[in-house]
Amino acid sequence: MRMEITPAEASVSRPRTPAEPASRDAAVGITGVVSLLRPVRAGNAFEETVERLLQALKLGVVPHGEKLPPERELATRLGISRVTLREAIRALQEAGYLDVRRGRYGGAFVVYRPPSPRKGDLRRAVTRMGEDDLEDALTFRMAVECGAARVLATTELTPRQRETLAARLAGVNDAAPADYRRMDIAFHLAIAELSGSPLLAAACADARLRVTDLLNAIPVLRPNIEHAAVQHAAIAAAILDGDPEAAERAVAEHLEGTAALLRGFLA
Amino acid sequence: MRMEITPAEASVSRPRTPAEPASRDAAVGITGVVSLLRPVRAGNAFEETVERLLQALKLGVVPHGEKLPPERELATRLGISRVTLREAIRALQEAGYLDVRRGRYGGAFVVYRPPSPRKGDLRRAVTRMGEDDLEDALTFRMAVECGAARVLATTELTPRQRETLAARLAGVNDAAPADYRRMDIAFHLAIAELSGSPLLAAACADARLRVTDLLNAIPVLRPNIEHAAVQHAAIAAAILDGDPEAAERAVAEHLEGTAALLRGFLA
DNA sequence: GTCCAAAAGTCTGGAATCAGACCATTGAGG
DNA sequence: CCTCAATGGTCTGATTCCAGACTTTTGGAC
Numbered sequence: 001m002r003m004e005i006t007p008a009e010a011s012v013s014r015p016r017t018p019a020e021p022a023s024r025d026a027a028v029g030i031t032g033v034v035s036l037l038r039p040v041r042a043g044n045a046f047e048e049t050v051e052r053l054l055q056a057l058k059l060g061v062v063p064h065g066e067k068l069p070p071e072r073e074l075a076t077r078l079g080i081s082r083v084t085l086r087e088a089i090r091a092l093q094e095a096g097y098l099d100v101r102r103g104r105y106g107g108a109f110v111v112y113r114p115p116s117p118r119k120g121d122l123r124r125a126v127t128r129m130g131e132d133d134l135e136d137a138l139t140f141r142m143a144v145e146c147g148a149a150r151v152l153a154t155t156e157l158t159p160r161q162r163e164t165l166a167a168r169l170a171g172v173n174d175a176a177p178a179d180y181r182r183m184d185i186a187f188h189l190a191i192a193e194l195s196g197s198p199l200l201a202a203a204c205a206d207a208r209l210r211v212t213d214l215l216n217a218i219p220v221l222r223p224n225i226e227h228a229a230v231q232h233a234a235i236a237a238a239i240l241d242g243d244p245e246a247a248e249r250a251v252a253e254h255l256e257g258t259a260a261l262l263r264g265f266l267a
Numbered sequence: 268m269r270m271e272i273t274p275a276e277a278s279v280s281r282p283r284t285p286a287e288p289a290s291r292d293a294a295v296g297i298t299g300v301v302s303l304l305r306p307v308r309a310g311n312a313f314e315e316t317v318e319r320l321l322q323a324l325k326l327g328v329v330p331h332g333e334k335l336p337p338e339r340e341l342a343t344r345l346g347i348s349r350v351t352l353r354e355a356i357r358a359l360q361e362a363g364y365l366d367v368r369r370g371r372y373g374g375a376f377v378v379y380r381p382p383s384p385r386k387g388d389l390r391r392a393v394t395r396m397g398e399d400d401l402e403d404a405l406t407f408r409m410a411v412e413c414g415a416a417r418v419l420a421t422t423e424l425t426p427r428q429r430e431t432l433a434a435r436l437a438g439v440n441d442a443a444p445a446d447y448r449r450m451d452i453a454f455h456l457a458i459a460e461l462s463g464s465p466l467l468a469a470a471c472a473d474a475r476l477r478v479t480d481l482l483n484a485i486p487v488l489r490p491n492i493e494h495a496a497v498q499h500a501a502i503a504a505a506i507l508d509g510d511p512e513a514a515e516r517a518v519a520e521h522l523e524g525t526a527a528l529l530r531g532f533l534a
Numbered sequence: 535g536t537c538c539a540a541a542a543g544t545c546t547g548g549a550a551t552c553a554g555a556c557c558a559t560t561g562a563g564g
Numbered sequence: 565c566c567t568c569a570a571t572g573g574t575c576t577g578a579t580t581c582c583a584g585a586c587t588t589t590t591g592g593a594c
Contacts, residue, residue, distance in 0.1 A: 035465060036328050038344070039345060040316055040345045041308065045307060048308070070571060071571080077304045078305075080306075080308070080552085082552090082554095083552070083553095084552080086573080089572095102572040102573075103570080103571060103572075105561060106572060107570095107572080108572090135463070136464045139462055139466075140466035140467045142414070146413070146414045147409070147411055148414075151413075197406035199406075200406055200411075203407070203411065206466075210466075244519075312580080312581065337541060347582085351580085351581065368541090368590085369588080370540080370541060370542075371538090371539060371541055371592075372591060373541050
């Protein structure tokens with residue numbers, strides 16, 4: 001029983017929280033930081049867990065064929081009870097993302113591969129997301145990834161770090177088409193992770209996630225890959241060179257291409 | 268009954284979630300994005316709500332003397348039940364941050380002013396935070412604020428936006444000493460907010476929050492203010508000029524000063 | 535002085551979530 | 565073939581959290 005990839009469907013089997021309160025322009029305080037009065041929680045534990053696991057699949061943290069950590073361990077790491085985790089796993093299983101097997105050497109095996117895009121997917125994905133959210137996501141991504149590159153380029157890198165960056169760059173370049181996105185993600189996130197800041201890494205992962213569905217709707221074509229390869233190389237070079245501004249410029253240029261493409265679908 | 272300003276104390280009256288699971292280097296997947304398997308929730312609803320409200324006070328979203336929105340409205344906006352919100356409000360009341368009055372024209376009035384730092388506060392604050400978390404917060408802030416400045420400088424600004432930025436700059440410069448931090452925050456966050464990306468604004472607010480206690484422990488001295496004023500002006504000028512790299516450089520320089528100062532307390 | 539509206543304060547039943555004990559299944563190794 | 569360890573599957577009582585109805589307090593308007 002496969003289903004679409006929209007994040008909504010997996011929770012079909014257990015629709016809990018009904019609506020979301022509309023955010024209003026409240027007359028509170030002077031600064032416009034009303035965002036602090038946003039919902040404390042994005043949903044119930046079940047929903048948030050489904051979302052989180054789905055993210056892990058989509059970013060390729062746990063690739064096709066591998067299995068998630070054992071329930072007990074995963075529940076601990078996610079800070080939720082095993083019961084709730086199991087509900088989430090079951091939802092993903094029913095949606096076709098996981099294959100759960102019991103017994104020793106059993107586990108929840110990942111059955112997700114990024115779908116190869118069909119004509120019209122991109123337009124649909126962009127439309128579904130909404131103009132404001134798309135703009136928000138693109139801006140956010142631009143800011144955090146540029147910032148991460150700058151920070152990393154400013155840092156005195158250890159040989160170990162330089163190797164990792166180079167390895168990730170090579171990873172994208174050598175990737176099989178089916179693995180391209182995954183390796184691209186790995187490269188981009190490596191920049192944030194090498195900065196040594198978990199907060200920054202999480203922010204970049206979040207930013208990437210918000211455009212994942214869109215990127216997955218873009219066919220991976222030869223010219224695109226080659227173009228990206230040049231830009232990736234420029235980014236890595238600038239970072240290894242310790243040139244913050246060049247690094248940032250390179251990242252901005254790289255992301256601008258994608259952003260322009262996606263924005264085009266809103267006009 | 269006043270208490271210290273540490274974020275821990277307000278929850279004294281209701282200590283719930285016990286410990287936090289240590290993050291481990293799990294052998295999951297290829298990328299190191301283990302961050303996705305981090306806890307789904309930072310604490311229980313009560314704790315998170317206390318934290319959120321405390322943040323609103325510390326960032327000056329609701330300044331001294333003003334009152335929070337009515338319980339029902341606030342509960343809706345925060346996406347929690349009134350019961351839970353009231354528990355949080357009571358905790359903050361008992362900690363001396365709020366003055367709750369009933370009846371029409373009643374409400375939860377803010378009784379918080381950033382404390383004037385005493386000698387040793389900074390060292391204590393830095394030590395309490397822990398080396399890794401401090402480094403993380405500083406790196407994160409550097410990245411997102413630089414990124415935000417770059418994005419804004421890249422944007423074609425409307426007259427309205429230019430005015431707002433100028434107004435915030437003037438706000439810091441004209442601020443009374445007691446209001447200085449609040450206006451400084453307003454200026455910094457304006458950069459993120461003017462980018463039009465709620466995600467980016469939230470990230471910058473988060474970043475600022477993570478160093479608020481530390482900054483509050485630094486006395487606001489004349490030379491510091493003047494130095495900051497020059498840097499603030501440079502930032503605003505670069506943004507209004509539409510020079511992304513200058514904007515970023517200016518922000519980096521500005522933040523580097525604070526970062527270096529704080530890092531000094533770890534050596 | 536009386537009334538009224540807006541706010542905080544209180545109570546109740548039910549759903550969500552949890553911790554932890556226990557059961558069932560499975561494949562590897564002896 | 566048997567045993568064992570690691571894993572998913574199930575159950576139970578307690579706690580947290582919720583929605584919503586109801587009560588009390590307060591100050592302004594008439």
